[in-house]
Amino acid sequence: MDMSKVVESDSSSVGSGVLQLSLDSIRESLIRQEDTIVFSLIERAKFPLNSPAFEESHSLDSENSSSLTEFFIREIEILQAKVGRYENPEENPFFLDNIPHSVFPTRKYPPVLYTKALSVNINKRIWDVYFKELLPLFVKPGDDGNYPLTAASDFACLQALSRRIHYGKFVAEVKYRDAPQDYEPAIRAQDKEALMKLLTFEKVEEMVKKRVQKKAETFGQEVKCITGDEKNYKVDPLVVSRIYGEWLIPLTKLVEVEYLLRRLD
Template sequence: MNFLKPESVYKLENIRNELVQMEDFIIFQFIKRSEYPISSILYSADKNTRPQLPDPEFEGSFLDYMHRELEILQSKLRRFDSPDEKPFFPKDIQPSLLQKIEYPKLLADTHKINYNGKIRDLYVNQLLDLIADETPDTEYINQQLGSITVIDIELLQNLSRRIHFGLFVAESKFRSDVEKFTKLIKNKNYDGIYEAITNNEVEEKILKRLEDKGDSYIYKSFKNKKITSKYLVTIYKEFIIPLTKEVEVEYLMNRLSDDIDVTGMCPL
């Protein structure tokens, strides 16, 4: 998929290929994360218990602080200029030091659609329990804080990209039947839009593929870890897919407020 070529972006086949590639990254990162224990001190905003920060007045956890610092650096390298990236700390990103890339307008105005707060809360409060274990060995945890922080941030950013890719899915589906979606949007028919974007057959294929990959990857290399193919399926079925569809519906509900040309464009 080339974001400088809109005709490649709107094809569902290209979008699905991107999603499959993301799937592999996310699976391996979940498996990698399962090597390390849950470390609650990374996720606590309590200034008395979190690891020491250069800014003692920072409102947030150690993970939040390091994630913000990384995004500040990444923004200077154009990461968040890309149409498929959403920052977790949008107020802190900096202008790029590299020459700006003039991307064509691919989506309706979506700068307000940012689910990263939900994604972070979901990851810390629910997903970690499915992929990692607690341990009373505080010495080991302290030794691994850096590694845990790095993989947590990588996972959060890849989950964000996967879920916000629903914006491109939604635009592609809109272009595939402009008349139908326009009517649903004008009627503010949330349930109708949700039904229109849902493809149970495709979702079942995704879950089956995840199960097969999980059985293969985990059994071969990580069979003694907590993560299982069952948990991978649960994470996608109960969290990633529903949140992606929530992004799609919100985008479509506001799609007509920002007109971008659909004439002459074939999305499929």
């Protein structure tokens, strides 16, 4: 791959045209994405669970049986596709099988990823995990009827989580390029376990979990005028760390494995 064609260097984001594709630069982007994720969880925690928004059909249109949240996200994704969001290889839609073309001219993204592995998309799984397992961990139970704002908040979380998890494709590409001789036998054997072992860095994972806990403590601390010892958080920092440890990191690694399995197709 001719990286000299990649001329832009002012961005921390791979899909925006980063000059040197290195594990360090990719990890920098993942670190920055932690801020977006923590803030999006804090914002979502303003609302209770509001499960009717994503569980029941609220549509008055009999042809449409989706939940309010699903309807909202389908429609917004069409709009975002029309302004070019999904031309960016960092972005993976939840519902669009046939992504509408951008109505406007879009920038050319450098061809960083391997074409035959580009289409890895586990958003169906991310959707289920988010609504069934993650949300109940960090929002209060209950229903205040504020479904439109809740759906918008859920979409912000889902997009941030999906971007982070699918960044695994870039991580995998760079790890492969750094050591093709290590990865090729496992790819040829389609050995998922061996690939998982090769790409895992436990120390890095521990650091990520500690750092996001600290970010949740810092960004989500209740600020009071009267000083006191007790600290309250908008989202429990230990829960944020757990969300990373039990879901986000394993799903990112799943994307890495799925990408690598196709890397020699």
